[in-house]
Amino acid sequence: MSAAVPLPPTLAAMLALAAGTFLLRLSGPALRARITLPERAGKLLEVSAVLLLAALAATSALTEDHVFTGPARPLGVLTGGVFAWRRAPFLVVVLAAAGTTALLRLAGVR
């Protein structure tokens, strides 16, 4: 894909995304200033944050354009995950993930 991206509509959409994301970020603290949450609800919110992150990790590791990516990326992410589990620094986690995926692709695994 090397054709130039049609700029004005894409730029407008990007600016709208920036504005919308900012409003989403503002609304949480603004809502909380008005209502006091019971402790249980606070715990459930923490759980939802973890749920969203876990789902994001799974879908971005395993799928691309609605289908399975092929084994190279998830195996790389898994390697990074093992390093993270063993409390390796973040940079090591990230480089291990990319390195594994790159080596697998070099060996012909997609």
Add this chain to the structure above:
Amino acid sequence: MRSLWRTPKGRTLEGPLLRDIALVCLAVGVVGLSYGAVAVTSGFAWWFPVLMGVLVLAASSEFLFVGIIAAGGSPIAALLAGLLVNARHLPFGLAVPDVLGRGRRGALGAHLMNDETVVFALAQDEPERKRAAYWLCGLGILVCWPVGAALGALLGSVVRDTGALGLDAMFPAVILALTLPALKDRPLRRTALSGAALALTVTPFLPAGLPVLLALAALPLFAAETKKEARQ
């Protein structure tokens, strides 16, 4: 302005925490590299991922936005998908401790809200430390993410096949590493795994972004698992 990384007693954030924050910012910069490279090889001008990096400052939505446009999708679809992915910032904003401040500073504080800063803030025990960790990590990412994107754009205009470098494995690895500590709790782990499985199951059928939000349907499971744990 009072120094951000000093507690009232003048004690600085300890070495290990500072090192963790620095390493996360560095990792975000490296992921930014992959983002800039992917954007440029998809046909974007070099400044586009950099500008989007500063203004949107939310990695997954930016990857998605670039991916949808590159696949020939409409800007409206890319916008909606990006907003959908970023909808998690609303529950984040409810969960994050009181660290943002007020007025103009509060607005910047809200802009710095992301997966990493929320995790660091939640992990500290004292309010002052929560605030310091949040702001230091947030400002570090505000610098590292766009700089990484700019370097990646440079790289992408030289290396044609960035997939060969395995850069696409970086972002999921960072998110996984951020989530792992919370998964030591058994009820939480089971709930999160069910949610992730649900999201994966519906991914082929739903627009991008929606599967992640649908993982929240596993939330009632947490209450059930906690009860089961208490009985044992």
